Every structure is written in structure tokens, then in C-alpha cells.
Amino acid sequence: MNILFLHRIWPSYGGGETVTKCLANELTERGYNIHILYFKKSIKKNEDSDVNSKITQTLIPNVSFNETSKEFFVNKKEAKYVSKFTIEYILKNKIDFIINQWWPIEFLNNVRNQTNAKIIKCLHMDPDTKRVFHFNGAFGLLFKIILPFYRYIERKKHIYSLDKYINHSDLLIFLSPSFLNFYRLQKGNKKNIVLKTDFVYNPLVYNIDSPINIRQKENIVLFVGRLLEKHKQLSRILYAWKKIEIQNDHNNWKLIIVGDGPSKELYQQLSKKLGLKKIEFTGYQNPLQYYQKASIFVMSSAYEGFPMTLVESLQNSVVPIVMDTYSSLHDIITNNVNGIIVPNGNIKAFSDAIYSLIINNKKREQMATLGYDSCKKYHIKTIVDKWEDIFHKIK
Incomplete structure (x- = not known):
């Protein structure tokens, strides 16, 4: 055929x-x-x-x-x-x-x-x-x-x-x-x-037959995607991350941006304007090594179909926090079970969700385990x- x-x-x-x-x-x-x-x-x-x-x-x-x-x-x-x-x-x-x-x-x-x-x-x-x-x-x-x-x-x-x-x-x-x-x-x-x-x-893209050891995860919040503002709206994540850095009581955490695209310079300039210190732009890379290290995954897209990066984060025991902009999100994530769904456009709620997982290791590890189990059908x-x-x- x-x-x-x-x-x-x-x-x-x-x-x-x-x-x-x-x-x-x-x-x-x-x-x-x-x-x-x-x-x-x-x-x-x-x-x-x-x-x-x-x-x-x-x-x-x-x-x-x-x-x-x-x-x-x-x-x-x-x-x-x-x-x-x-x-x-x-x-x-x-x-x-x-x-x-x-x-x-x-x-x-x-x-x-x-x-x-x-x-x-x-x-x-x-x-x-x-x-x-x-x-x-x-x-x-x-x-x-x-x-x-x-x-x-x-x-x-x-x-x-x-x-x-x-x-x-x-x-x-x-x-x-x-x-x-x-x-x-x-x-x-x-x-x-x-x-x-x-x-x-x-x-699923990656052949991962057993869950990653969650206790070996690092203090990394991860974004993976094409850097195009009208689609991915990464600026929302940067503003939310600013609120995390201001709190300054968990400054051993880092935001890593994996990807490239037309809005890369815009995001780098905004990051500088906001005075962000704990942030890294890697450019285009195979994201697997970052999934394996990261603890939290963030997404704030204006629209999506069935985002591969979201399912990949679950497969790699990275807990996703996602703005509620597309209905298939609810086919993938059960709120507060294998991830967190935040009202669309609410920067404060997004930042609060990140912070809630940063300070609660037990909750984060439980959700990571349930996330891995939930993606087997893919x-x-x-x-x-x-x-x-x-x-x-x-x-």
C-alpha cells in the first residue's frame, strides 16, 4: 500500500x-x-x-x-x-x-x-x-x-x-x-x-518504557515550542515568571526556554526589560534532555490542536501548567490530577500555579506519576x- x-x-x-x-x-x-x-x-x-x-x-x-x-x-x-x-x-x-x-x-x-x-x-x-x-x-x-x-x-x-x-x-x-x-x-x-x-x-514521540525517577528531577520550569508570539504567547509566561522571581524565596529554580522562531529577539528583550535573572534561552534543541531534567512544564498558547509538547511532558513526568485556550486540553489534562489548567489570560493564576508546585514537592511528585500513567494511550x-x-x- x-x-x-x-x-x-x-x-x-x-x-x-x-x-x-x-x-x-x-x-x-x-x-x-x-x-x-x-x-x-x-x-x-x-x-x-x-x-x-x-x-x-x-x-x-x-x-x-x-x-x-x-x-x-x-x-x-x-x-x-x-x-x-x-x-x-x-x-x-x-x-x-x-x-x-x-x-x-x-x-x-x-x-x-x-x-x-x-x-x-x-x-x-x-x-x-x-x-x-x-x-x-x-x-x-x-x-x-x-x-x-x-x-x-x-x-x-x-x-x-x-x-x-x-x-x-x-x-x-x-x-x-x-x-x-x-x-x-x-x-x-x-x-x-x-x-x-x-x-x-x-x-508519543519518545520510546520511554518506564517512568523517570522523579526524585532525580531538577528545579527547572520548562517551555518547549516555536517562538512565535501570536501563537505561543510566551510573553505571558515571562510576566508570570517575573512574579516568581520577585518572591525570591525559591531562587534556586530556573526557567528554560527551548525553541527558536521569529519572536526570539522580542522575548529576549522583554526578559531583559523585566530584569529576569533565572532564565535561559537554549535555541532549537532536541528537548528530550530538558524534559528528563525538568519538574514543571508551562504552556500559554493562544490556540492549539493536540500539542505534542504537552503529551511529551507527561511522558517524561514533567507536571504541566496550561492556560485554558483549546478544548482538547481537557482530553489530555484532568485539572489538579495530572496537571493544572489555568483560566485563559490570567497571569496571576498562572504564576500562583507555578509557585504552588515549587513549594509542594509531594503534590508535584504525585501529579508527575499520574501524568506518566495517563499518556499510555498515545x-x-x-x-x-x-x-x-x-x-x-x-x-
Whole structure:
């Protein structure tokens, strides 16, 4: 069986690419022929080392896009070019299934008409994303009045975009049951919608067969992710960390930022402005060594789908503290059991949650143990079993 994954950037960029590498490697081990089509090669060191050599990776040249934007603005000439290239590739390599990770539908408009390949579209974000806005004065008051209407329009926009994908795909895959149920409910649980939708969790990346010795953990609070403010909102974590440093009674703790991206300089400048002392920016690194040492993991994203870093923290017995901005969070974290969920935008509550774990070793160790136990359902073999069921379902 021949399977084609579609990406914008490859092989390293974010969680989506990491997931594809895990799935592609496991599927290859099971005897599938795996192909990757992409538009831009990433430039990180040793990026190809974790991709099985049997996987065919092909660059489609001269495709333009803004990698910092969720939106993908496509011109007709470019769409025609990519579509023609892809159709020829599918026919030449006898592709059975296309797993569309990041391509817009304009690039696949003619694929279903001219090939027999089944198209599976993966949705990476919460279909009901709720951004938080901070406005002061008269404008802030006005925005509070119109906010419900804005939310209504935003939700309709999300649903419309999903409708376009479902009309041009054989199956729509969500990353969590909460995402799936939300969309089905918005569409009235119609039979055709139920038949063309499903969910699959993202798999664990690391092969860790036994829990890490929690008592050997260090006094580290950890952030892992792409440094892009409009997405990850790391500034919130920096402001929360400032409150921790001000208390000064546990100054043997350190905040480590693992990752790189367009907002790195912004964060370094903000860190300097806030006078943060116990902080380190590592740049892009394999985060495993940091997970194994860290005690607390922090996330303040404006939106997420099914964040790999959150599940990775659980797998490595790092207790997560997360702002409540996406519904799949509640599929992963049970508040005050295997992690702490903080109201969206509440910097004080976020700082208080960090401090509560810093001062309470017993609570932190209990939550770390429960966190490790809670992530076993995301094992790669379990996830690929689900994918194989999907292939048989729509074949």
C-alpha cells in the first residue's frame, strides 16, 4: 500500500512534522510505502537523521507562502502547477491514500477527479478557537459589547473552512474527541457528516518504557515550542515568571526556554526589560534532555490542536501548567490530577500555579506519576493501529 503525506515545510518545523515522522516510520516498519511531498526544506541540523531511509521525500519547487501565518493565500496559477505536479506523482507512484497535513484544498481540487487516491484531511487546530483580547478605555468597553457577535462570526468562519475540506476529502480527521463532537454538533450530527469524520490522537514521540525517577528531577520550569508570539504567547509566561522571581524565596529554580522562531529577539528583550535573572534561552534543541531534567512544564498558547509538547511532558513526568485556550486540553489534562489548567489570560493564576508546585514537592511528585500513567494511550503502535482501521474503512 502506498501512502502520501502532504506538508509545507519538511522535515522539521513543528508538531505536525514530528507526528508525520513518527507515523511514517512506524508505517514503513509495517511494510507500507511512504512518500512525502513538501514545498520548503527546513534548515535545522541533523533533521533527516530520524526519518527512515526507505521513505521517499520530494520537494515541489517554487511554491510561495508565509510560514508564520496560519492562512495560505493561493493564486490560481500556482494552484494549477501544484495540482498538476501532485496528480502526476500520484499516478506514477500508484498512491492509495493521501494524508493532507498542511495543504490548502486549492492544490487538490482535481486530484479526486483524476486519480483513485483517497484523501484524508487532518485538522491541527481547535475548530472553536477562542482568542483573548486586551483593550483598555472606551474601545475596550465597546469591544466587550460586540465580542459575542465577533465570537459568532469567528465560529461560523471556522465551520465554513471545515465544510470546504469535508467536501473535497474522503475523511476529515480531528485530533481529539472534543473537536470531533463539536463539529458534528454544529452540523446537527447528520449521517453523512458522521460517516466522513473521525479522530486520531497524536502519538508519543519518545520510546520511554518506564517512568523517570522523579526524585532525580531538577528545579527547572520548562517551555518547549516555536517562538512565535501570536501563537505561543510566551510573553505571558515571562510576566508570570517575573512574579516568581520577585518572591525570591525559591531562587534556586530556573526557567528554560527551548525553541527558536521569529519572536526570539522580542522575548529576549522583554526578559531583559523585566530584569529576569533565572532564565535561559537554549535555541532549537532536541528537548528530550530538558524534559528528563525538568519538574514543571508551562504552556500559554493562544490556540492549539493536540500539542505534542504537552503529551511529551507527561511522558517524561514533567507536571504541566496550561492556560485554558483549546478544548482538547481537557482530553489530555484532568485539572489538579495530572496537571493544572489555568483560566485563559490570567497571569496571576498562572504564576500562583507555578509557585504552588515549587513549594509542594509531594503534590508535584504525585501529579508527575499520574501524568506518566495517563499518556499510555498515545503509544505509537496504538495510534497506527487506529490509522490502519481508517485505511480499511475508506478503501
